[in-house]
Structure formats: structure tokens, C-alpha cells
Amino acid sequence: MEERTRALSDANERLREADRRKDNFLANVSHELRSPMVTILGYTDLLLGERLGPISDRQRQCLQIARGSGRRLRAFIEELLDFSRFELTREAMTLQPFAIQEAVLQAVAAFAPRFLERRISVRQRVARNTPPVLGDRERVLQVLTNLIANAERHLRDGGRIVVSAEPKPGFLLVSVHDNGTGIAPEHLEKIFDRLYQVGDVKTNRDARE
Structure with missing residues (x-):
């Protein structure tokens, strides 16, 4: 019995080590990508801005398509980085009280230039008397x-976009609502799967980029 327990413990340790190697590999690949x-997006912007010389309408159209695809790929890479950071540090979270109002304000402020450029209205619905919450502020902000x-x-x-926080018995419900394209019903059961993506959803922003 003792031998079987030791063998099971060794097998679990090997699995944990394999998981750690996978997380490190994912983090390294994301950084390399x-x-x-x-660089690609930087030079694409230079070309579109005609800082390296004039371009034709056809060239501009092709570069805009390339920039749009590059931005989507960059967003996916950033998601990979966020995921790998979380996996590598999930056992080292710092739990302490913090004000959710400040975290919401900081998160929204980071997108202010983009919201202004695209005329997106943002509302924050967090009551002033919302009590501090216990958690890892940096992870919540992420x-x-x-x-x-x-x-x-x-x-x-x-x-x-509406960002709200509503106190509930024993927890705080934080939500982000928008009037975008949404998620098709057949994909809802997959939203918590690791790195699952529905695919490109066309908006008038895609056409512009």
C-alpha cells in the first residue's frame, strides 16, 4: 500500500512538472511572437502615414487589411501572455482589501483615448458606499x-459599454455590458474553456481597418 501511494505521489509530481514546463513554454512563445x-505593425503604420513615400489607393487598402489582421493577432498574443502570467502566478496571489471603485476607474481610464477615437460611451455604475473587497487587486484589474x-x-x-459592481450577500458582482455583436448561443458553453475563440466577428470597425 505504501509503495502504491509513493508511486501515485511521484506520478502527480511528474504531471505538475509537465504542467509547469507547458506554462513556461507558452510564456516564452508569447514573448517571442x-x-x-x-515591428510589423509599426512599419505598417509608417507606410499608411506615407512617411516612407506616397502610396496608391490599392496599396493603402492592402495595408489597412494587413494592419487589421495584425492588430487582431497582437490582441490574441496579449491574451496568451495574460493567460501564461496567470498560470505561472496563480499560487502566489496577494489577498488584501481594496476599493473596487478605484480598480474600475483605472481599467476604464486605460482605454480613454481609444474610446474617444471611436466615439464609444462608457458608464461606470459603482455605488459610492460599496464596501472594500478582499482579493488580489492586480488580478481583478487584469x-x-x-x-x-x-x-x-x-x-x-x-x-x-457599462461597467458595474453590485454588492450581493457574501460577494460583489462585477460585470461589463456592451451592445456589440455578442456570442452565439452555441458557443456559450465554451466561454470558460482555455484559449477558446469563436473567430472573427465582422463589424464596421473591421472594414475601416
Whole structure:
């Protein structure tokens, strides 16, 4: 019996080690992909701005398509990085009281230039008397940022986003609502699967980029 227990413990340790290696590999690959993507998008913007010389209408159209695809790929790479960071640090969360109002304000403020450019209205519905919550502030901020970024990505110009926090018995319900394209019913059961994506959803923003 003792020998079987030891064998099972060794097998579990090997699985944990394999999982750690997978997380490290994912983090390294994401970092390696991000650097060339930043360069590609940078030069694409230079070409579109005609800083390297004039371009034709056809060239502009092709570059806009390339930039739109590059931005979507960059967003996916950032999601991979966020996921790998969470996996590597999930056992080292710092739990302490913090004000959810400040976290919501900080997350929304990070997108202010983008919202202004695309005429997106944002409302924050957090009562002033909302009590402090116990949690890892940086992780909560990361989740809020990801949700807002996802909402912005699938909104039409002139759309709206509402970020709210509502106290419930024993917990705080934080939500991000938008009037974008939404998720088809057949995909709802997959939304918590790791790295699952529905695919490209066309908006008038895609046509512009």
C-alpha cells in the first residue's frame, strides 16, 4: 500500500512538472511572437502615414487589411501572455482589501483615448458606499481590463459599454455590458474553456481597418 501511494505521489509530481514546463513554454512563445508583431505593425503604420513615400489607393487598402489582421493577432498574443502570467502566478496571489471603485476607474481610464477615437460611451455604475473587497487587486484589474478590451474589440463605432459592481450577500458582482455583436448561443458553453475563440466577428470597425 505504501509503495502504491509513493508511486501515485511521484506520478502527480511528474504531471505538475509537465504542467509547469507547458506554462513556461507558452510564456516564452508569447514573448517571442510579440516583438516581431510590434515591428510589423509599426512599419505598417509608417507606410499608411506615407512617411516612407506616397502610396496608391490599392496599396493603402492592402495595408489597412494587413494592419487589421495584425492588430487582431497582437490582441490574441496579449491574451496568451495574460493567460501564461496567470498560470505561472496563480499560487502566489496577494489577498488584501481594496476599493473596487478605484480598480474600475483605472481599467476604464486605460482605454480613454481609444474610446474617444471611436466615439464609444462608457458608464461606470459603482455605488459610492460599496464596501472594500478582499482579493488580489492586480488580478481583478487584469480581468476588468481584458473584459473591457474584448467589449471594445467587438463594438461598432459609437457603441456603449457599462461597467458595474453590485454588492450581493457574501460577494460583489462585477460585470461589463456592451451592445456589440455578442456570442452565439452555441458557443456559450465554451466561454470558460482555455484559449477558446469563436473567430472573427465582422463589424464596421473591421472594414475601416
